Amino acid sequence: AIQLTQSPSSLSASVGDRVTITCRASQDITSALAWYQQKPGKVPKLLIYDASSLERGVPSRFSGSGSGTDFTLTISSLQPEDFATYYCQQFNNYPHTFGPGTKVDIK
Amino acid sequence: EVQLVESGGGLVQPGRSLRLSCAASGLTIDDYAMHWVRQVPGKGLEWVSGISWNSGSRGYADSVKGRFTISRDNAKNSLYLQMNSLRAEDTALYYCAKGLYSGYDGYDAFDIWGQGTMVTVSS
Numbered sequence: 001a002i003q004l005t006q007s008p009s010s011l012s013a014s015v016g017d018r019v020t021i022t023c024r025a026s027q028d029i030t031s032a033l034a035w036y037q038q039k040p041g042k043v044p045k046l047l048i049y050d051a052s053s054l055e056r057g058v059p060s061r062f063s064g065s066g067s068g069t070d071f072t073l074t075i076s077s078l079q080p081e082d083f084a085t086y087y088c089q090q091f092n093n094y095p096h097t098f099g100p101g102t103k104v105d106i107k
Numbered sequence: 108e109v110q111l112v113e114s115g116g117g118l119v120q121p122g123r124s125l126r127l128s129c130a131a132s133g134l135t136i137d138d139y140a141m142h143w144v145r146q147v148p149g150k151g152l153e154w155v156s157g158i159s160w161n162s163g164s165r166g167y168a169d170s171v172k173g174r175f176t177i178s179r180d181n182a183k184n185s186l187y188l189q190m191n192s193l194r195a196e197d198t199a200l201y202y203c204a205k206g207l208y209s210g211y212d213g214y215d216a217f218d219i220w221g222q223g224t225m226v227t228v229s230s
Contacts, residue, residue: 001169034216036152043223044144044152049207049216087152091214094166096142096154 002026002090004099012107019075021102023088028068032092035064035073038101039084047086048073078104109133109219111203116224119193129186129203129221137181140206140213143188145199146223155201156188159212166213171197193228200225 003026013019023033031051036044046055048064051071061076075082083106088099115127129141142157156177157166165177176189186203201224204217 032214036217038152043202043220044217045220046207046216046218049218055218089152089154089216091216094157094213095168096157096166096213098144098152098154101151 001095002029002093002097004088004090004097006086006088006099006102008102009100010103010105012105013078014107015078015080017078017107019078019082019104021073021086021088021104023066023071023073023099025069025071025090029090029092031067032090033064033066033071034089034091035062036087036089037082037084038087044087075104111205111219111221113201113203113221113224116201116226118227118229120230121194121228123193124189124191125193125226127188127190127201127203127224127226129188131184131186131205134205134219136179136184136186136205138209140211140215141177141179141186142204142206142213142217143177143186144202144204144217144220145197145226146202147199153199157206157213158186160206160210164212190226193226195228198226198228 033051035048038044052064085101085103143155158177174192205219207215207218
């Protein structure tokens with residue numbers, strides 16, 4: 001199975017900061033990667049699909065980039081509602097896999 | 108309102124079986140791949156299984172292969188997960204999720220998620 005690693009595992013940031021989270025796949029997954037946001041007690045929410053496409057209704061401060069094995073989720077200006085855990089997911093092959101998550105909290 | 112509603116969770120003894128259901132309302136899922144994802148409270152997400160729109164393709168996590176079976180009934184707008192030989196490590200909140208693209212075999216992101224149903228495996 002394809003393994004996904006995320007870095008950092010957690011970070012502390014302030015409102016207005018630019019935040020970057022990386023996701024690395026153990027083998028080439030082309031652009032078959034999604035990013036999800038999950039807040040405590042809530043259902044995961046799709047942010048980015050196909051590595052760089054913004055899901056409808058998601059603020060434009062979120063962006064995704066990368067292909068192959070290295071991917072990035074960027075929040076250009078962190079807002080109070082963005083404090084959450086972020087997961088990457090590959091869907092290039094079965095079994096699909098999720099990264100371990102990156103928790104973003106308030107500095 | 109577009110929603111997926113899971114049911115069938117509960118407390119079950121190790122080695123026993125359980126069948127989860129996911130009913131869609133406000134949308135028809137017959138053109139979309141569907142998936143099950145689980146999450147131990149306080150831990151990360153784990154993809155469990157997926158099925159293509161026409162049931163022609165199915166996939167399973169290594170941890171459940173041979174024990175779990177995914178199926179769907181498009182006439183009933185529903186998804187199922189038959190879980191046999193349950194283990195303590197299967198304890199988790201189980202979500203169903205819908206694939207993003209119409210007509211795909213399951214190789215796409217998940218745009219709609221249910222609220223989940225809790226499965227607890229314990230004697």
